[in-house]
């Protein structure tokens with residue numbers, strides 16, 4: 001599709017006049033992950049789109065170097081397009097991205113290497129344009145997605161093994177969690193402070209027996225709270241089956257126990273609980289083989305790599321068609337992403353699992369406080385025009401300066417420090 005810029009003007013619509021991409025760094029505590037350790041900062045890019053009628057929309061995405069190059073290139077192409085013409089915006093981005101020779105930026109924590117580059121680049125611009133559209137017509141973004149079917153969106157307490165302090169870490173008050181007792185303490189605080197009604201443990205860090213013990217300790221402490229374990233494909237098929245047998249009736253789903261659609265399909269034949277993924281089904285092209293092989297029962301959506309909010313709703317429709325459950329994945333994120341996640345989840349009827357969020361781990365933000373809050377583990381859906389969050393210009397400038405000063409701009413696209421423990425380098429099954 002060619003970009004006919006005059007069309008926007010002749011419809012007197014929301015013609016885009018300026019697009020800014022601002023990378024930021026915000027403090028991230030030393031949470032352990034299969035591929036490394038968070039800390040001291042998480043990187044994000046903030047996208048701001050302005051129109052000739054004085055409206056501004058915001059989006060948020062990853063900020064690895066390759067992704068930033070693509071975002072900047074895409075941003076330049078959007079001037080003169082209509083913020084309502086999202087098919088055209090996507091086509092222009094697709095064309096521009098396909099011309100670039102930049103490599104890398106194809107993964108976040110090594111998890112989405114096969115997700116679509118166009119979808120990842122389009123996503124923050126789509127969110128910003130929807131924010132503008134909502135403001136233009138005086139309706140919340142959830143209305144542009146078909147309307148909210150729930151007033152508030154439940155999230156899960158996302159637990160991590162965690163060091164108390166670590167070289168280079170920004171100080172935090174969560175303390176250490178390296179064993180079942182530490183995780184139970186962490187969960188207790190999460191539930192007390194936020195009221196979460198589901199718990200997810202990021203595993204794949206310690207020997208599976210230790211992680212089974214952690215889940216059983218959580219079950220003993222929180223008998224009625226749905227639990228999930230996600231080892232980020234750190235286990236072989238045999239190990240996955242052993243863990244699945246141990247945790248039968250204990251977890252609501254097991255997320256990415258082993259890599260690949262074939263490995264997951266093997267586990268699925270014997271595991272009694274649903275298998276979920278944000279690793280082997282991360283693009284539309286993966287859905288058919290996943291369904292044919294019967295690899296997974298639950299797909300974790302994530303608008304950052306599924307191509308924005310409208311395409312994430314399309315994912316929801318496909319999951320419904322094939323009888324797959326739908327949940328939602330997160331990476332370390334700020335308030336713009338939380339707002340987008342809430343509007344999307346509110347307007348996706350079959351997104352019935354509590355969504356993931358890294359929100360409790362975050363102490364800094366680029367949005368003005370107060371727009372989003374947790375009540376009983378859920379975020380009330382903003383009802384004002386657009387996304388319902390507003391950029392705090394000073395905070396944005398501050399976190400951009402932190403990005404420039406922190407010296408981790410050129411770390412790899414995982415967004416995590418990999419040098420701390422060399423054993424985390426290995427993304428193949430470890431057990």
Ligand SMILES: O=C([O-])C(=O)C[C@H](O)[C@@H](O)C(=O)[O-]
Pocket residue numbers: 031032033108109111202230232278329330331332356358
């Ligand atoms: O599977 C997941 O939940 C994630 O991929 C989320 C994050 O990347 C998580 O692993 C993290 O933040 O370390």
